[in-house]
Amino acid sequence: xxxxxxxxxxxxxxxxxxxxxxxxxxxxxxxxxxxxxxxxxxxxxxxxxxxxxxxxxxxxxxxxxxxxxxxxxxxxxxxxxxxxxxxxxxxxxxxxxxxxxxxxxxxxxxxxxxxxxxxxxxxxxxxxxxxxxxxxxxxxxxxxxxxxxxxxxxxxxxxxxxxxxxxxxxxxxxxxxxxxxxxxxxxxxxxxxxxxxxxxxxxxxxxxxxxxxxxxxxxxxxxxxxxxxxxxxxxxxxxx
Numbered sequence: 001x002x003x004x005x006x007x008x009x010x011x012x013x014x015x016x017x018x019x020x021x022x023x024x025x026x027x028x029x030x031x032x033x034x035x036x037x038x039x040x041x042x043x044x045x046x047x048x049x050x051x052x053x054x055x056x057x058x059x060x061x062x063x064x065x066x067x068x069x070x071x072x073x074x075x076x077x078x079x080x081x082x083x084x085x086x087x088x089x090x091x092x093x094x095x096x097x098x099x100x101x102x103x104x105x106x107x108x109x110x111x112x113x114x115x116x117x118x119x120x121x122x123x124x125x126x127x128x129x130x131x132x133x134x135x136x137x138x139x140x141x142x143x144x145x146x147x148x149x150x151x152x153x154x155x156x157x158x159x160x161x162x163x164x165x166x167x168x169x170x171x172x173x174x175x176x177x178x179x180x181x182x183x184x185x186x187x188x189x190x191x192x193x194x195x196x197x198x199x200x201x202x203x204x205x206x207x208x209x210x211x212x213x214x215x216x217x218x219x220x221x222x223x224x225x226x227x228x229x230x231x232x233x234x235x236x237x238x239x240x
Contacts, residue, residue: 009230011183013057014050015205017197018043020189020213027213033077038215040081047098049219051130053226057179058132059103061197065139068108079110082136086116090123097129103175104138105146131179138175140199147173176201184229186222188214206232 018039025035043060050058063078070078093100102117109117117136150173154160160169171177181201185194190211194202208225210217 010054010226011206011229012055013059013180013182013184014055014225015059015061015182015185015198015202016046017061017185017187017191017195018214019187019191021215023189024213024215032074033081035215036078036081040085042215042217044092045218046222047130047132048096049222051096053222056131057182058130059135059176059182059198060133061135061138061195063104063136063138064196065104065137065142066196068137079113083110083113083116086113086120089116089120093120093124093127093132097127098124099127099129099131100124101131101133103133103135103143105142106137108137133176133179135197138197140194140196143175144170144200171200174200181205184208184225186210186217186225188212188217 021035021039022032023035024038025032028034043062046060047058063082067078068075089100092098100120102121106114106117147170151160151165151169155162155165176198181203182198182205185198185202185205185207187194187207187209190209192209198205206229208228210221210225212221
């Protein structure tokens with residue numbers, strides 16, 4: 001990836017709920033698994049598109065803690081898609097100077113997937129291009145519970161007093177520790193909900209919802225979202 005071009009009003013951190021793969025496939029007379037494959041390709045394209053538009057952080061919601069409730073066939077297809085993605089992920093990330101991190105509790109994933117994820121994070125940790133976060137087996141409430149458990153252990157050990165717990169401390173124990181909160185959340189396919197995605201981090205994020213299914217969300221659609229964002233007056237609870 002080349003140096004990002006800076007555009008006035010561009011969001012530094014964009015989070016995307018990748019929705020509509022199954023409906024896109026149905027509209028094209030194809031099985032849901034085909035929609036997920038095309039959606040995965042759209043993610044790869046979006047990484048370069050986002051970087052070229054000056055976005056530093058891109059976080060995508062790939063598989064939630066609730067997605068295990070889907071059919072065994074669909075979950076299996078999604079896991080195989082993830083496994084295939086991981087095969088070339090290190091080379092792809094290194095070629096594009098991407099820093100990749102997985103958000104979520106990976107302990108429920110198969111051992112080979114866990115190893116692939118850890119290898120990918122280790123290999124790309126020094127890269128200074130796009131910071132790309134993939135939420136896998138991620139649930140916002142689960143993330144907060146895990147953070148609270150960690151802080152509770154510190155309190156139990158006497159390392160931290162209850163009155164010393166701050167918002168910054170909680171943020172430091174979340175999966176997104178060290179990252180800026182998203183400036184813009186994009187949800188494709190027209191659904192008007194956050195689906196347990198980054199509830200702590202989205203407190204002052206601008207929302208952009210489009211009816212476009214994720215596999216069809218390309219550069220022009222991202223530019224529309226950026227234009228919408230650039231016109232927002234972000235006050236963070238204050239008055240200007």
